[in-house]
Amino acid sequence: xxxxxxxxxxxxxxxxxxxxxxxxxxxxxxxxxxxxxxxxxxxxxxxxxxxxxxxxxxxxxxxxxxxxxxxxxxxxxxxxxxxxxxxxxxxxxxxxxxxxxxxxxxxxxxxxxxxxxxxxxxxxxxxxxxxxxxxxxxxxxxxxxxxxxxxxxxxxxxxxxxxxxxxxxxxxxxxxxxxxxxxxxxxxxxxxxxxxxxxxxxxxxxxxxxxxxxxxxxxxxxxxxxxxxxxxxxxxxxxxxxxxxxxxxxxxxxxxxxxxxxxxxxxxxxxxxxxxxxxxxxxxxxxxxxxxxxxxxxxxxxxxxxxxxxxxxxxxxxxxxxxxxxxxxxxxxxxxxxxxxxxxxxxxxxxxxxxxxxxxxxxxxxxxxxxxxxxxxxxxxxxxxxxxxxxxxxxxxxxxxxxxxxxxxxxxxxxxxxxxxxxxxxxxxxxxxxxxxxxxxxxxxxxxxxxxxxxxxxxxxxxxxxxxxxxxxxxxxxxxxxxxxxxxxxxxxxxxxxxxxxxxxxxxxxxxxxxxxxxxxxxxxxxxxxxxxxxxxxxxxxxxxxxxxxxxxxxxxxxxxxxxxxxxxxxxxxxxxxxxxxxxxxxxxxxxxxxxxxxxxxxxxxxxxxxxxxxxxxxxxxxxxxxxxxxxxxxxxxxxxxxxxxxxxxxxxxxxxxxxxxx
Numbered sequence: 001x002x003x004x005x006x007x008x009x010x011x012x013x014x015x016x017x018x019x020x021x022x023x024x025x026x027x028x029x030x031x032x033x034x035x036x037x038x039x040x041x042x043x044x045x046x047x048x049x050x051x052x053x054x055x056x057x058x059x060x061x062x063x064x065x066x067x068x069x070x071x072x073x074x075x076x077x078x079x080x081x082x083x084x085x086x087x088x089x090x091x092x093x094x095x096x097x098x099x100x101x102x103x104x105x106x107x108x109x110x111x112x113x114x115x116x117x118x119x120x121x122x123x124x125x126x127x128x129x130x131x132x133x134x135x136x137x138x139x140x141x142x143x144x145x146x147x148x149x150x151x152x153x154x155x156x157x158x159x160x161x162x163x164x165x166x167x168x169x170x171x172x173x174x175x176x177x178x179x180x181x182x183x184x185x186x187x188x189x190x191x192x193x194x195x196x197x198x199x200x201x202x203x204x205x206x207x208x209x210x211x212x213x214x215x216x217x218x219x220x221x222x223x224x225x226x227x228x229x230x231x232x233x234x235x236x237x238x239x240x241x242x243x244x245x246x247x248x249x250x251x252x253x254x255x256x257x258x259x260x261x262x263x264x265x266x267x268x269x270x271x272x273x274x275x276x277x278x279x280x281x282x283x284x285x286x287x288x289x290x291x292x293x294x295x296x297x298x299x300x301x302x303x304x305x306x307x308x309x310x311x312x313x314x315x316x317x318x319x320x321x322x323x324x325x326x327x328x329x330x331x332x333x334x335x336x337x338x339x340x341x342x343x344x345x346x347x348x349x350x351x352x353x354x355x356x357x358x359x360x361x362x363x364x365x366x367x368x369x370x371x372x373x374x375x376x377x378x379x380x381x382x383x384x385x386x387x388x389x390x391x392x393x394x395x396x397x398x399x400x401x402x403x404x405x406x407x408x409x410x411x412x413x414x415x416x417x418x419x420x421x422x423x424x425x426x427x428x429x430x431x432x433x434x435x436x437x438x439x440x441x442x443x444x445x446x447x448x449x450x451x452x453x454x455x456x457x458x459x460x461x462x463x464x465x466x467x468x469x470x471x472x473x474x475x476x477x478x479x480x481x482x483x484x485x486x487x488x489x490x491x492x493x494x495x496x497x498x499x500x501x502x503x504x505x506x507x508x509x510x511x512x513x514x515x516x517x518x519x520x521x522x523x524x525x526x527x528x529x530x531x532x533x534x535x536x537x538x539x540x541x542x543x544x545x546x547x548x549x550x551x552x553x554x555x556x557x558x559x560x561x562x563x564x565x566x567x568x569x570x571x572x573x574x575x576x577x578x579x580x581x582x583x584x585x586x587x588x589x590x591x592x593x594x595x596x597x598x599x600x601x602x603x604x605x606x607x608x609x610x611x612x613x614x615x616x617x618x619x620x621x622x623x624x625x626x627x628x629x630x631x632x633x634x635x636x637x638x639x640x641x642x643x644x645x646x647x648x649x650x651x652x653x654x655x656x657x658x659x660x661x662x663x
Contacts, residue, residue: 036116039063039106047089048098050107050142052160058116059171065105065137066125072282076275080239083132086420095419096156097143100237100371101132104139104182109160117171117194129177130281131274133233137176137199140165140183140206149319156419161185169193175223179205185318187211198223200306205314206337207321213341219312221349222305227286228277229307229355230453232299234373235274235399241370241406242267244421245414254408256401257394258439266405269398273298298397302381303485307355308452309459312347312479315340317468317534322456324512326467326534327574327608333470339538340472342464347477352461353485354524356380358447358507359455362429369403370410370426372454376400377445380490383499390503392443394436403428404436449490449507450522457511460484460526460564467531467574469549471538476553479529484561489522494563525563529556529586531571537578537613548580548615559588559600569623570603577613587622594624601626 038060043049047067051057067089070082085093085102097103105122108115115138122137129135136144140162147155163186173180175198181191182202188211196203197220204214245252246263253262273295280288280295289296301307314321318335330336357374360367367375376399377387387400396404407428409415417423435443450458461484466472488494491507510520530551538547556569569586572579586602602621605614607628616625 044105047085047093048102048104048107050109051113052110054110054112056114056116058118059120059122060118062120063105063122064125065102065123066128067102069125069127070278072279076271079131079278080236080271080274081243083128094156096154099154099420099422100134100144102128103132103134103144104136106138107142108138108140108162108165109142111163111165113162113164114166114168117167117169117173119170121172121174123172123174123198124176126175127278127282129175130228130232130278131236133177133230133236135177136179136182137173138167138181140181140186140189144182144184146184146319159185161187162189163187166190167192167194169195169217171195172197173203174198176200179203182206184208189213190215192216194218195220196312197221200226200310201308202311202314205311205316205321207316208318208335209315209337209340211339212315212337213343214313214345215341215343217345219345219347219350222310222312222351224304224349224351225285226301226304226306227281228299229301230357230373231376231399232274232277234369234371234403234453235270235299237371237373238369238399238402238406239267239270239274241409241415241421242270242402245406245409249409249414252409252414254405255437256396256404257436261401261405263405266398266401270402273398294398297379297382297384298386298399303353305351305353305485307353308454308456309354310350310352310461311465312350312463313342313345313465314462315466315469315472321465321467322454324457325459325531325573329468329470329534329536329575335468337466337469338471340466340469341475342466342477343473343475345477347463347479348481350461350463350482351485352483354452354458354460356449356458356486356490356522356524357451357453357455358449358490358505359451359511360432361446361448361508362431365427365429366448366451366455367428367432368425368455369428370406370415370421370423372425373403374451374453374455375403375428375432376453378503378505380495381487383496383503385503388443392445393439393441394443396436400436404433408433446508447491447505448509448511450524451511455511458522458524460486460523460528460561462528462531464530465528465532466535467533468535469532470536471547472532472535472549474530474532474551474554478555480555480557482527482529482559484525484527484564486525486561486563488563489524492522521565523565525561525565527559527561527564527567528571529559529569529588530554531568531573532576532579533573535574535576535579548578550580550582551584552580552582553584555585557587558590564599566599566601566604568601568604569621571601571606572604572609572614573606574608576606576609579609579614581614581616581619583618585620587620589623592623594622598624600624604628 036056036058040061085098142160143154145154172195178201180199180203190213195218276292600623602623603625
């Protein structure tokens, strides 16, 4: 068989192929093939390794992904623009798919692939994790997004998703700035006996998967030494647009704060700041506040964990899981996940926080840049204005200046949409540009709260999250030591009590997502152990009737979130039916017992879930368990969502850079 490797590399050895199709239950583990394609560190030195041919693969060395890693002694430009797939790998990498950079160390874009970790570790290098803020160690498709999803168009020709894929240990999936394993539209995936550690968002996140088993895995911890916030990603992603503007218009300038400002000035400041952060982090692990106070103010992450919702395992329907918690399962079977088993896994030391970023709304539209990042006026961690003064006149910063200059160039048709630099997501209005230009203009913003730096709906943190799924088993998992470090919800009195003499402002609206449950709640500090929403029982084509989905024999302990509204062990949300909860042991916190008025609940069944089809028995629940008010149960009311807001059945990203941004 001819293997499809990376252009210019030595062809890998041939292997015997199976002559028959194996069932998912047997999987590729029963394959009779005796040859493997060995993967070494050198296979990743020029960029993402792409598997496009069925077969058996195994790691034959540890892999640390950082193709053409820059030195701290390199120029500011070389650091700030490092890891460019077109520079490192040339024509090997498609412009659309890799327009955000190297989004994975290993891409599986073929059916019938087995990957044996063989006792080794594959992970992102800290340098790449700093500069490439969207990443999966293993991506189970040719692109990180399906067509028409994400902040740009990431599918140039066809979307090739892995099917009949097996990942087996022993071995470790290590450091990642987003996911350990990520995929869309996959079928028959088995992840077995793998250790996960130091991921930021999720160990495993799969959307619209038909057949998934995660068994006997050990999630040691998520990442606890993250030096930057999402605003640093915004700086990295807007930089190529400013560079392109300089290329097209070498003497381009605009007024900022009333002063003529060139694209070169904005570019140089942005490049210098990115390089300063890189050198600091590579030297000490964190940003040097004394040496680089401006970078520290904009980018420093005080909690050292990801500043958005985080998970261990996430299973979702079609498209990115950036909206609210699911409400009703889709009527289109092609868009839901099915037949999911998460069993016999150990999960511990998951620590999260959400940096709530109040989104600016102009004429009903959330203001985000060409890559979907919010233009930020206020740092809610310190309650300081960071792009305006207290009189609401534009003062700007290195990121906001670049975002606004790029927005003006897009409005003036000086920057046009290309596969690498797509502009359609930009929603920064002319009013914002005019305000930034004229120092005498006062702008009184409307803030939409309950979103993060990309205006993804804030949902708190969930250790195992399953939604828009028919048929699942969550069995014999142990979850312990989960915590959320988020402060009080922004703009509340409890929030303002933390600060004295700082900014005073309020939320005009809330990002509700696709669910009508808790539409105005800012959920950044909420913590759930197992959360299922918009789910159904298994579909059995051979027997009359259906088999319940089940949550059984799980042990949950030691949960903490000081500012949570609720901390829930097992949570059933949305319109969920056909679920049995049995023989679970939930003890969320020492010294906390059954009190219906505190924030701890061993289990909760939300008011829209069908009581007749949700059964709980033989559980050991130390904290209180609650069924929400049954008389209040009703079907979804479209009026509960803002005018023009998409329903749960709509692709969450099709409206532009911000999900629901134009609602």
